[in-house]
Amino acid sequence: MAAFNLTPSESSTFTLMGIPGLEDAHTWISIPLSMCYITGLLGNFLILFVVGKEQTLHKPMYLLLCMLALTDIGVPTSVVPRALFIFWFNFRAITLGGCLSQIFFLHMVSVMHSAVLVAMAFDRYVAICIPLRYTTILTNARIAMLGLVVLIKAVLFILPLPLLLSRLPFCANRLIPHTFCEHIAVAKLSCGDTTVNRVYSLVMAFVVTGLDLTLIALSYGLILKAVLRISSRKAHQKALNTCTAHICVMLTSYILGLFSTLTHRFGQGIAPHVHIILANLYFLVPTMLNPIIYGVKTKELRDKVGQYMCRR
Template sequence: MAAPNRTTPHPSTFILLGIPGLEAAHGWISIPFCSAYILSLLGNCLLLVVIKTEPSLHEPMYLFLSMLALADLVVSSTALPKILSIFWFKDGAIRMDACLAQMYLLHSLTCMESGFILAMAFDRYVAICNPLRHSAILTHRTVAKIGLGVVLRGVVLLSPHPFLLKRLPYCGTDVISHTYCEFMALVKLACGDTTVTRAYSLLVAFLTAGVDFILIVLSYILILWTVCMLPSMEAQLPALSTCGSHLCVILVSYTPAFFSFLTHRFGSSVAPYINVIVANIYLLVPPMTNPIIYGVRTKKIRESILRLFSIRGLPALS
């Protein structure tokens, strides 16, 4: 006799499958994942050290960048060790409380990352549209308040997520077709009514990344309007060049985030492994590329890094 479909209100353990359909290639896939994690750790740690030790970088833009780097470090370290254990040792077991904690950390921290990117856009807006009052508006006290507000927003708005998931009954299987405990991947395992859970998730997504993106677009519309009012191309290009690194970070961060969000909720025809790969790109690529973008494109950071290595006895590049 076939075993009946079981309902487990509080399963003790979930099994993370990895990338469904590509299990045989996990060993090869782990190479870029591990490389991205190492680059993320090195790049963001170096960025934090340089910003802390170089007084000329104690400006609002770089302080917000250090907050973003710290969030990137925690995001990578929350997800990647478990992902690599799945790829290398086929160790996909994760206790429910640990799974919910991982889910909460990842989603709250990615919410904070979005907020820090918005704060950097606000800094660029003030610097270009109201340069004479930039230092008066964005004092260190104001920067600290904005950073604290971004952190509290992520902590508070995402706090109901673990409780909403824990109250749901889970049926049949405890296998999560993902590399980490993602919110919608867990919702899809539930056999109860998930209307409230899904609705709250959509509301939070709009109030965080959605609103942030709208405000970032508005800030750049105002920036472009101000730049276009400048009398010459020689005056316009330097103003726009200060936004180049930030625009690259926006593109790298929001493109996979929105694609992952939309395909998880509305892309039922998209292959499951595509959803998982894009979700992992969102966790892997921004933390790895953000310090590279700012290190290569920002003269102050580049020169500070060279000075740091020169002080430690390494010859600085000319």
């Protein structure tokens, strides 16, 4: 019986169920899903293209914005294409290797996204609190080095997740009630002891998100303290305006993520399809809104995009 119920990890194939309970509406759900995804891709690729083309935008702030755009492209790309294959072609099967790769890439890029938000908060702190030293503290070379550090950190922190999953035996029932391979959802299918997986996942959530939020809060606390010391109302308003775009981006990222996580862990009375839809919105909404927020709130970028579009 044990040999029947357990399957070696190497030969395991999982089935992604999409959105259980809404199978008949999969095609209709795919329409706004794909539209949001395409809108997000176009907006972020436009930012990357304009910043790359315009020499005057080769500054630390816009290089960080390009890093954010890359993560905003990477996060939904690791989830949405697979979901669309389920909705359009009923292509539900995924190998263990494919599942582990999706988990690794999704969480790695998510960690990078959070780290870039911390770097952007630090950028605003230096620009407002110690502006005379901005060009010496934040150089393009240091921003490039920071990007490499963020990548290495994300890989080292997230690599244990798929490695820990790969050592587990999986039961005969390998149905994942989701549109993508979510770490805990896959761990629940194991017939082995998943304590280490659950503990590491929880610790990582607290360490990464908790530390990043603490650093962002510290940066903005110091910014607020410096702004309150400014006597000029005009200078006061200008200082706050430089932070508006980043604050909006940060709120869309963390609030949606926190809400999705809390409903998943504590909202037992909420229907499963609501959890899945919220998880997909968490990946799509920031990707779609971030280019719009920076396009509207950042005058220099807005002007360059406008000039480029007019020339074309």
